[in-house]
Amino acid sequence: MSxxxxxxxxSSEELETLAGALNALPSLxxxxxxxxxxxxxxxxxxxxxxxxxxxxxxxxxxxxxxWGLAAAAGIVLAVVAYSGFPADGEGTEGAxxxxxxxxxxxxxxxxxxxxxxxxxxxxxxxxxxxKDESVRKxxxxxxxxxxxxxxxxxxxxxxxxxxxALRSADFQEALRxxxxxxxxxxxxxxxxxxxxKPD
Amino acid sequence: MxxxxxxxxxxxxxxxxxxxxxxxxxxxxxxxxxxxxxxxxMLGSREEARDAVQSAFINAYQHLGSFDPRxxxxxxxxxxxxxxxxxxxxxxxxxxxxxxxxxxxGTPFDTAADAERARQVQAALLRLSPDxxxxxxxxxxxxxxxxxxxxxxxxxxxxxKSRLYDARQRLGEMLLGWRAxx
Numbered sequence: 001m002s003x004x005x006x007x008x009x010x011s012s013e014e015l016e017t018l019a020g021a022l023n024a025l026p027s028l029x030x031x032x033x034x035x036x037x038x039x040x041x042x043x044x045x046x047x048x049x050x051x052x053x054x055x056x057x058x059x060x061x062x063x064x065x066x067w068g069l070a071a072a073a074g075i076v077l078a079v080v081a082y083s084g085f086p087a088d089g090e091g092t093e094g095a096x097x098x099x100x101x102x103x104x105x106x107x108x109x110x111x112x113x114x115x116x117x118x119x120x121x122x123x124x125x126x127x128x129x130x131k132d133e134s135v136r137k138x139x140x141x142x143x144x145x146x147x148x149x150x151x152x153x154x155x156x157x158x159x160x161x162x163x164x165a166l167r168s169a170d171f172q173e174a175l176r177x178x179x180x181x182x183x184x185x186x187x188x189x190x191x192x193x194x195x196x197k198p199d
Numbered sequence: 200m201x202x203x204x205x206x207x208x209x210x211x212x213x214x215x216x217x218x219x220x221x222x223x224x225x226x227x228x229x230x231x232x233x234x235x236x237x238x239x240x241m242l243g244s245r246e247e248a249r250d251a252v253q254s255a256f257i258n259a260y261q262h263l264g265s266f267d268p269r270x271x272x273x274x275x276x277x278x279x280x281x282x283x284x285x286x287x288x289x290x291x292x293x294x295x296x297x298x299x300x301x302x303x304x305g306t307p308f309d310t311a312a313d314a315e316r317a318r319q320v321q322a323a324l325l326r327l328s329p330d331x332x333x334x335x336x337x338x339x340x341x342x343x344x345x346x347x348x349x350x351x352x353x354x355x356x357x358x359x360k361s362r363l364y365d366a367r368q369r370l371g372e373m374l375l376g377w378r379a380x381x
Contacts, residue, residue, distance in 0.1 A: 035228060038260075
């Protein structure tokens with residue numbers, strides 16, 4: 001019997017009956033350890049910078065993308081590093097102003113740094129980022145202002161790995177992602193910026 | 200006062216992206232029942248269903264940045280769960296046991312006949328091919344549109360319709376008393 005013939009065997013009413021029977025199957029209570037298992041793996045993801053351990057976390061996060069986000073925010077700080085760290089209390093106006101001066105080529109007191117960083121700072125992509133309201137908001141966070149004075153951050157910005165991150169495709173992709181601005185404002189990222197150095 | 204329970208899925212996703220783990224926990228709480236049910240229907244095993252759903256939510260958490268807020272979160276997580284189930288099914292050996300009794304456990308039925316009918320439907324579902332099962336489950340339990348199913352499975356909408364039609368025919372034949380179901 002062909003499929004076409006079979007089609008004629010069942011009326012639309014019967015098909016509805018079947019659909020009803022399928023729909024009538026009950027929903028099932030999830031086991032009590034489902035939610036804790038997910039959340040424990042999620043916490044491990046954040047704590048380890050992206051890699052999930054254990055049976056529930058078979059899917060590992062791409063750590064390099066996370067670091068790409070960190071590097072993306074780091075570039076904003078790099079602007080400040082090249083143009084001089086704002087004094088405590090000066091706030092984000094100093095940082096953003098310095099970025100603008102650097103990009104416009106009007107800041108004569110900038111210290112040349114990694115060539116990749118300098119190229120990026122003059123790019124259209126960076127220009128758009130600096131105009132983003134969420135980035136400005138992130139930069140106004142007191143945590144960022146305090147981070148600017150951290151010697152470890154200065155060392156991180158001078159690390160050759162930072163320059164390599166700027167050139168990477170992941171970094172460019174991360175900059176364009178919707179999660180970029182959100183990541184900038186997250187506490188984990190703030191913590192990361194305060195204590196981490198590029199791998 | 201703002202209650203996290205009242206937040207929409209999209210808002211919870213945004214808060215999760217900002218590092219708010221409570222927001223993500225709310226997303227899991229909100230959808231875990233539906234996702235677990237779907238995984239049970241697909242896999243016929245509670246243990247595997249739990250693992251599949253956990254993996255799917257963790258996968259979602261790790262890729263929240265790629266979620267398109269113009270789409271429904273439900274559809275997105277549903278797709279991840281179904282794909283997780285399909286991967287498990289493809290990795291299975293053909294002789295693995297399936298468990299149709301899963302339909303008759305966990306929820307009280309009005310009558311013994313209802314329970315038996317549910318068991319039969321689940322048993323028939325488990326005899327479908329994974330791809331056919333996926334379209335039935337997505338259509339009947341997820342109430343996803345043809346386009347959403349097509350996107351989830353990476354096939355044209357016409358293929359979805361064709362698979363769904365064939366799957367229903369097959370189910371009708373297996374559930375013998377096709378008319379007895381009424």
